[in-house]
Amino acid sequence: MATLRKPFQGVTNIVRFNWHFYVLALATVGVLFFLGFFFQNSFAWMAFAIAIVIAVVTLVSLSVSCYIYDFSGLYYFKWMNEFIPAEGNSIVNIHAGFDETSEILHQKFPQSKLTVLDFYNPEKHPEVSIKRARKDYPPYPGTQQITTTTIPLEDQSAYSVFLIFAAHEIRDPKERELFFKELRRIVSINGKVVVTEHLRDVPNFMAYTVGFFHFYSKASWKKLFKTSGFRVSSQFKCTPFISTFILEPNGTSS
Structure with a gap:
């Protein structure tokens, strides 16, 4: 039985309907990297670390959602x-x-x-x-x-x-x-x-x-x-x- 769902429909909908979260995450990562390059001290490494954590957490959540809603056969x-x-x-x-x-x-x-x-x-x-x-x-x-x-x-x-x-x-x-x-x-x-x-x-x-x-x-x-x-x-x-x-x-x- 077909699921009547398009490829990557699940993860695409998550991004479309919650785009404000991803814009905020992207903006935060961008600002932190900018500050990291601007300040050449211990703060820079902290900024880079926080930016990487935010990016990894976001990518992991999207990857898991893609697995659940698009590749697991759930539907x-x-x-x-x-x-x-x-x-x-x-x-x-x-x-x-x-x-x-x-x-x-x-x-x-x-x-x-x-x-x-x-x-x-x-x-x-x-x-x-x-x-x-x-x-x-x-x-x-x-x-x-x-x-x-x-x-x-x-x-x-x-x-x-x-x-x-x-x-x-x-x-x-x-x-x-x-x-x-x-x-x-x-x-x-x-x-x-x-x-x-x-x-x-x-x-x-x-x-x-x-x-x-x-x-x-x-x-x-x-x-x-x-x-x-x-x-x-x-x-x-x-x-x-x-x-x-x-x-x-x-x-x-x-």
């Missing part, structure tokens, strides 16, 4: 064959304003009913990168705008719910818990919720340094799942930097 979603029946079920894909997966899910499950929901709220989720992405990528046809606290679907109406690089954009812990309780309400008793995320762990620190604080730890995710009425039926690494949790309803919905 083939081969693991779904094991957890999600191929056809005939209701699928819900929920994203945070930038949707790279709905068309892929439609292609993978062409006989299933696909509902696409977008909880992006510029006041609650002010990421400038998402604003830029929304200008360049039109929404999937039929996408419904929702809030994180109210999902306009019937109780137990969805067999599979996908949250792929989306849930971490809900920064407020209480809002995130209410959102997952809504997921618990709409998923069928035998259904599954698929959560794919970077984690705040050692591999992501090595790749993104302080940027890994944008992610959440495995322990915090598991605590959220439990308090929202889910149990983790399976978890695995799609790459050393990407984790997927397969959730199932735990008991009766409250």
